[in-house]
Amino acid sequence: MYVCICNAIRETDLRDAARRSKGDAEAIYAALGRAPQCRQCLEEAEEIIAEENSASGVALYAAA
Known part of the structure; x- marks a missing residue:
């Protein structure tokens, strides 16, 4: 999607970038070599990034 x-x-690209880079949606877009245009996607992008950050936190906690 x-x-x-x-x-x-794509959602998969955003999730991959969120796992490799830290920051908000604009920072993740920059890591992908892009910048928000109409900005209608930023709220959904922030939710996806937050999911990846919390999943990473759980994985790091479980590994410790």
Whole structure:
């Protein structure tokens, strides 16, 4: 599924980038070499990034 139509960013691309890079949606978009255009996707992107950050936190906690 596409999260950002303007930049053709798929959910899987966003999740992968969120696991590799830290920051908000704009920072993750920058890591993908893109910038928000119409900005309608940012709320959903932030939710996906938060999910990945919390999943990473659980994985790190479980490994410790």
